[in-house]
Amino acid sequence: MTTIRIDHTSRWFGNVVAVNDITMTIGPGVTGLLGPNGAGKSTLINMMGGFLAPSTGTVTLDEKPIWRNEQIYRQIGIVPEREAMYDFLTGREFVVANAELHGLGKKAAQEALATVEMEYAQDRKISTYSKGMRQRVKMASALVHQPDVLLLDEPFNGMDPRQRMHLMELLRRMGDAGRTVLFSSHILEEVEQLASHIEVIVAGRHAASGDFRRIRRLMTDRPHRYLVRSSDDRALAAALIADPSTAGIEVDLTEGALLVQAVDFGRFTELLPQVARDRGIRLLTVSPSDESLESVFSYLVAA
Amino acid sequence: MYDPTVARLTYRALLGRRRALILFTLPALLIVIAVAVRMFSGADDQVASDVLGGFALATMVPLIGVIAGTGAIGPEIDDGSVVYLLAKPLKRPTIIVTKLTVAIAVTMAFSAVPTFIAGIILNGNGQQVAIAYTIAALVGSIAYAALFLLLGTVSKHAVVFGLVYALVWESLFGSLVSGARTLSVQQWSLAVAEKVAGGELVSSDVGLPLAVVLLVGVTVLATWYAGQKLRTLTLAGEE
Known part of the structure; x- marks a missing residue:
């Protein structure tokens, strides 16, 4: 040893x-x-x-x-x-x-x-x-x-x-x-x-x-923030917030996008495309807004 | 206290890089000067002594000492490759003593040997001038190598400090302020040369006993301190 x-x-x-x-x-x-x-x-x-x-x-x-x-x-x-x-x-x-x-x-x-x-x-x-x-x-x-x-x-x-x-x-x-x-x-x-x-x-x-x-x-269970653009942002927002995997959604008018805060990473990543397909909404952009390693680490420090 | 592998790496580093060019250039220059002087002014003991004292001992020996002494360890510390020596169960003083031995050997080979050849060319060793300056170069090589090896261990700017000491302190201050001459490896070596030559041609401002004490003292102290510094050498990370 x-x-x-x-x-x-x-x-x-x-x-x-x-x-x-x-x-x-x-x-x-x-x-x-x-x-x-x-x-x-x-x-x-x-x-x-x-x-x-x-x-x-x-x-x-x-x-x-x-x-x-x-x-x-x-x-x-x-x-x-x-x-x-x-x-x-x-x-x-x-x-x-x-x-x-x-x-x-x-x-x-x-x-x-x-x-x-x-x-x-x-x-x-x-x-x-x-x-x-x-x-x-x-x-x-x-x-x-x-x-x-x-x-x-x-x-x-x-x-x-x-x-x-x-x-x-x-x-x-x-x-x-x-x-x-x-x-x-x-x-x-x-x-x-x-x-x-x-x-x-x-x-x-x-x-x-x-x-x-x-x-x-x-690292994966921390709240994830996503920037989402779609053919119908408000309808998508309404459908997402109904699910417990999403903690909050902000409609960013200047960006023309939704800022989504997901608390259950795994569930959210499955939910988003499903909801969009069911409602006939086209997803234009889905990008994590805090994926940098530093933010992952700072979350860990706080945890 | 001597590791053949460390020595081999040091020799190859010293003689393989660009600095080796300077090691060859300076002695070549001395020989050229000697040949030219001999051709134009014939064999003259005073002239021979002036050339050997003025160029060989005052300029060439310290410069070769700077190159060999700092070059034996400085670049390795600068680029971090010294880590491969330090990460071994090897006593730090052994690394220093080995590197010093190599630095001394290189300084002697590139300064004392050409000094002797130039002396023979200049006046055929008349009045022991060639022998006297060769011995001075040999003695000086030891002290310079130890001093500049220490510089290479403690400072990133060892070559600059070495050149300042060799050229500004020993040559400039030495000629202006007589006190500076007491603290000059060149004068200590000359004291030994003076004893060998015996005549009026070679003279030093420092008495032989003091010179010997200072030569030995500086060499031993510098080597000891370099070993201590290497023990606590900090290799900062990239961060």
Whole structure:
């Protein structure tokens, strides 16, 4: 059992509080660290990776402090978000160097390259790699010593769907094997596909924690606002408000549209086309007006 | 205290990038100057000493020191790739000492060797001038590399600060304010050269014992402090 424990940890940069009194435990399996850009995910991962001192609180791995403890890296593998990685080396040279720095040899490096399926391009200079290839070589360098803990900062950025699936499969396998895998993302679908456990960070605060289904429900059950245009707005409004899935409707005269507030997302999405068809009303526009991730997250914070 | 992998990465970074061009250009320039001077004014001990003291030791050695010292670690910290060294069970002082060793070796190779060749061209090592300045360059290389490696560890603008120290402090202030000369790696190295040459040609404003103490002190302190800074190096995220 390898567990990262973050205990009442804050981190500020001057007047800016990046991480605000967060307490969480990351255990074996795959955990997704979800939050909008700028929420403090990287700051938190940097503290877990020992590259940033907490301003207050502690970050430990199995009760051992991570900050200023280089021996901890025998247990931790890190895939940073930044691209820079000794571009003048070939992929193989880079992974071999990483293996050597762990006191391992070429064999470990070769195994890691095979795990990420980068053997075919291992003798090319890293400077010629695509973003996805770089990501996989970074991954190989982090896996070379078979760490108990793997920390990945936005690992799917810039990957094509096939590479994404491959990396997800790899992380899933590691999680199933009992390793502690933590990755950050600002994309809900990514996290949902991969992580059994989710930690949500919004504006430096710990907004939610737990099973993704529960969080998903929280996210989908919140009141949704839609902008609807139709061939007969008032008739549609009357029919919609009769159903309990709709909490309120405003007729926006300047926009020439209805602003609908739905409380039961699933039911409303089925109701709307049905009602329109039954009444012979044509739907011209149906667009969610608050679908941005930030609004989803701020709802979570309030929940 | 020395890691061959760190050393290999550092050598390749130093000699593979554009900065390597400057590493080759300055010594080439010194050799060209030496050949030209020898052709036009013949073998003259005073002229040889002026060229080696004025260009090789006063300008070339510190500039090579800036390039090698800051270049051994600065770019890695700037672009964040140093994370691959730091995320290893590797003592931070080991990283610094290894990088310092590489920086010293590169500075020596690109400054002391050409200084010696230029000295031989200029006057065939008459009055030990070539040897004296070569030793000064060797000694200076160590202190410059340590100083500029520290700069590269603590500042994003290490090259600028390094150039300001090498060109403005040592050359300009050194020639205007005599006190500044006491705090100058160049003068400390010259003190060692003076001892080697023995004659009137090479002279320093700093006595040899003080010079040695300062050379050793600065090198050790700078290396120790760079190791401490690396232990607490903060890699801020993209946010």
